[in-house]
Amino acid sequence: MTLEIPEVVINRLPVYARALAELAARGDTVVSSQALGELLDVTPAQIRKDLSYFGRFGKQGRGYNVASLLNKLREILGIDRQWRLCLVGVGRLGQAIAEYGGFGPQGFEIVAAFDASPDVVGRQVGGVTIHDIEELDTFLRHARVDIGIVAVPASAAQGVVDKLVEAGIRAILNYAPITAHVPRDVSIRHIDPVLAMQSMTFYIKRAEPGGK
Amino acid sequence: MTLEIPEVVINRLPVYARALAELAARGDTVVSSQALGELLDVTPAQIRKDLSYFGRFGKQGRGYNVASLLNKLREILGIDRQWRLCLVGVGRLGQAIAEYGGFGPQGFEIVAAFDASPDVVGRQVGGVTIHDIEELDTFLRHARVDIGIVAVPASAAQGVVDKLVEAGIRAILNYAPITAHVPRDVSIRHIDPVLAMQSMTFYIKRAEPGGK
DNA sequence: GCCTGTGAAGGATTTCACAGCC
DNA sequence: GGCTGTGAAATCCTTCACAGGC
Numbered sequence: 001m002t003l004e005i006p007e008v009v010i011n012r013l014p015v016y017a018r019a020l021a022e023l024a025a026r027g028d029t030v031v032s033s034q035a036l037g038e039l040l041d042v043t044p045a046q047i048r049k050d051l052s053y054f055g056r057f058g059k060q061g062r063g064y065n066v067a068s069l070l071n072k073l074r075e076i077l078g079i080d081r082q083w084r085l086c087l088v089g090v091g092r093l094g095q096a097i098a099e100y101g102g103f104g105p106q107g108f109e110i111v112a113a114f115d116a117s118p119d120v121v122g123r124q125v126g127g128v129t130i131h132d133i134e135e136l137d138t139f140l141r142h143a144r145v146d147i148g149i150v151a152v153p154a155s156a157a158q159g160v161v162d163k164l165v166e167a168g169i170r171a172i173l174n175y176a177p178i179t180a181h182v183p184r185d186v187s188i189r190h191i192d193p194v195l196a197m198q199s200m201t202f203y204i205k206r207a208e209p210g211g212k
Numbered sequence: 213m214t215l216e217i218p219e220v221v222i223n224r225l226p227v228y229a230r231a232l233a234e235l236a237a238r239g240d241t242v243v244s245s246q247a248l249g250e251l252l253d254v255t256p257a258q259i260r261k262d263l264s265y266f267g268r269f270g271k272q273g274r275g276y277n278v279a280s281l282l283n284k285l286r287e288i289l290g291i292d293r294q295w296r297l298c299l300v301g302v303g304r305l306g307q308a309i310a311e312y313g314g315f316g317p318q319g320f321e322i323v324a325a326f327d328a329s330p331d332v333v334g335r336q337v338g339g340v341t342i343h344d345i346e347e348l349d350t351f352l353r354h355a356r357v358d359i360g361i362v363a364v365p366a367s368a369a370q371g372v373v374d375k376l377v378e379a380g381i382r383a384i385l386n387y388a389p390i391t392a393h394v395p396r397d398v399s400i401r402h403i404d405p406v407l408a409m410q411s412m413t414f415y416i417k418r419a420e421p422g423g424k
Numbered sequence: 425g426c427c428t429g430t431g432a433a434g435g436a437t438t439t440c441a442c443a444g445c446c
Numbered sequence: 447g448g449c450t451g452t453g454a455a456a457t458c459c460t461t462c463a464c465a466g467g468c
Contacts, residue, residue, distance in 0.1 A: 006459070014410035015391060032427060040391050044427090045461055052429055060428045061468040078417030079410050096308035097405075102389070106406050146416060147409060171412040173405060177314070179227060179252050187415045189408035193309075193385055194318050196401035197359060198226035198291050200383040203399045204358060205290030218437070244449060256449090257439055264451055272450045273446040 009050045013077055015040060016047065020070040032063035083108050085173075086145045088160050089152035090115040090130050093175055097151055098126030108147070112139060116156070133160075140167035147171040154178045161188075221262045225289055227252060228259065232282040244275035295320050297385075298357045300372050301364035302327040302342050305387055309363055310338030320359070324351060328368070345372075352379035359383040366390045373400075 019039050023031055033044035040047075051057055051069075054076055058064045074080040087098055090113050098113055113125055114133045121132045131139065139145075148164040150157055150172060157176030164172055165186055172188045174180050177195075182188045231251050235243055245256035252259075263269055263281075266288055270276045286292040299310055302325050310325055325337055326345045333344045343351065351357075360376040362369055362384060369388035376384055377398055384400045386392050389407075394400045 008459070010414050011407075011411045013414070014407045017410070018389065018407070019391065034427080041393060043461065045463095046459095048427090048429060049460075056429065058428050059468065060466070061426050063427065076414065077410055078413040083409070083413060092308070092311060092313070096304070099304065101304070102406060106410070108406070108409055147412065170416045171409070173408055173412075177230065179231065181253060187412040189412060191403060191405055191408065193401075193403055194314060194320070195223075195226045195230070196385055196403065197295070197320055197383070198229070198289055198318070199223045200359065200385075200399040200401060201290040201295060202222050202225070202288070204382045220437070246449080255439070257441095258437090260449090260451060261438075268451065270450050271446065272444070273448050275449065 005053045009053060010077075012042070012046075012050055013073055014079070016050075017070060017073040017077065017079070020066055020073065023066050024070060028066055030063045031066050031069075033058070035063070079107060081107060083146045084144055085110045085147045085149055086136075086140070087113040087128075087149045087151060088115075088133065088136065088164070089150065089156075089176075090120055090125055091151065091153075094151035095125055097149060097175070098128065100126075110149075111143065111145065114139075116152075136163055137167050140164070140169065145169065147173060150174045150176055150180070152176060217265045221265060222289075224254070224258075224262055225285055226291070228262070229282060229285040229289065229291070232278055232285065235278050236282060240278050242275045243278050243281075245270070247275070291319060293319060295358045296356055297322045297359045297361055298348075298352070299325040299340075299361045299363060300327075300345065300348065300376070301362065301368075301388075302332055302337055303363065303365075306363035307337055309361060309387070310340065312338075322361075323355065323357065326351075328364075348375055349379050352376070352381065357381065359385060362386045362388055362392070364388060 016036065019036060020031070033047040037044040037047055054072070057069050057072055085103070085108055087094055087110050090098065094113070094115070098110060103110065110126060110128055113128050113130045114136050115121060115130050116133045120130050123130050148169045150160050152160050154176050157174065157178050158180055161172060161174065161180045161182060165182055170186050172182065172186065173191065174188055175191045177192055180188060228248065231248060245259040249256040249259055266284070269281050269284055297315070297320055299306055299322050302310065306325070306327070310322060315322065322338060322340055325340050325342045326348050327333060327342050328345045332342050335342050360381045362372050364372050366388050369386065369390050370392055373384060373386065373392045373394060377394055382398050384394065384398065385403065386400055387403045389404055392400060
């Protein structure tokens with residue numbers, strides 16, 4: 001049935017959902033693909049085509065009902081429910097992630113944290129207890145955890161990813177600066193501000209001594 | 213000369229560079245597109261094609277010299293020099309960014325921070341002084357700043373982006389959860405862990421009550 | 425008249441496959 | 447024999463353009 005929806009399309013849906021939530025908060029009840037496209041720097045045709053993979057949600061001559069399209073997207077993406085995360089690595093970065101307030105309101109709850117350092121094991125961070133990383137596997141097999149967050153040093157990251165995958169985790173958010181390997185049935189996303197900046201410097205670099 | 217290099221290609225180069233740095237650290241001196249591809253889950257043909265946009269860096273029968281290809285990539289990307297950043301927004305997230313140790317070693321130095329709250333203006337964070345955001349424009353026009361980092365609340369983000377652009381900044385790293393608008397000659401990258409997770413949930417959601 | 429949904433066209437990107445060279 | 451560099455082919459993705467409905 002759901003025959004082959006391009007991943008690029010899936011990646012855009014959360015952006016649409018976010019914009020629709022914004023419109024709903026503003027009190028708008030209807031929006032055209034044109035208007036939504038202007039808001040997001042996307043062509044109207046692309047929005048319509050993307051949505052057409054999942055059904056017909058609009059009304060000719062009128063546009064889309066903001067609230068009902070938002071609900072549809074939330075359902076399609078599965079963001080209409082609560083997701084349980086575990087955080088591995090509670091160094092500076094991991095702590096910041098644990099204390100970040102942006103996940104909860106979107107339905108993503110960190111239910112446990114793990115670290116290898118005895119110095120932090122047993123402490124609390126962002127409302128959860130830090131466990132020894134040795135307990136990771138046991139924990140994952142007894143508690144429901146949907147997504148793993150990796151915030152360990154690069155050298156340890158692939159090992160942690162492997163442990164998460166072996167314990168049955170099918171989605172990983174990786175903050176470590178490595179290209180981690182996962183089986184094809186596991187999703188992984190990389191958060192790497194350095195890579196992001198390193199691609200921008202290409203575009204801003206021209207015009208210096210000896211420049212190309 | 214540099215006639216139209218696809219942006220996808222540019223985005224992959226930093227990943228190649230990172231892997232090459234890793235290989236160099238391990239003491240490897242030569243690598244084939246095959247071997248590099250396995251390391252990165254990328255096809256060898258893609259690596260060769262990507263590199264061919266910029267020249268001929270390999271040797272038939274042998275592969276690529278790790279050190280010299282790395283140097284070439286660093287030069288192409290412009291990451292062979294120091295880049296100066298300014299951070300706007302020093303709330304929880306902004307503080308974590310300021311204190312993050314991963315930028316410096318890669319040549320990205322935060323030279324100033326800005327915030328609207330009088331409570332933090334004048335304080336230090338991650339080794340730099342926090343200035344009043346009112347001084348942003350003046351500062352940018354007097355000191356060289358290459359990249360702006362936006363870490364303010366969503367509601368203030370587009371305004372900050374506009375200020376950065378007006379002051380001549382041509383590259384922006386945006387941590388705020390909005391789709392910010394910039395002129396076509398300005399680069400922008402978005403860091404958004406929530407969006408990343410919201411696209412993964414699509415793939416892991418199947419098989420629950422009433423599921424599609 | 426306005427706007428969706430969608431085949432078809434067009435464009436971009438990836439992969440193939442092989443000539444050429446070490 | 448192994449591996450690069452690259453046109454050509456294949457695939458993937460975006461945009462066009464219009465029939466159909468409000």
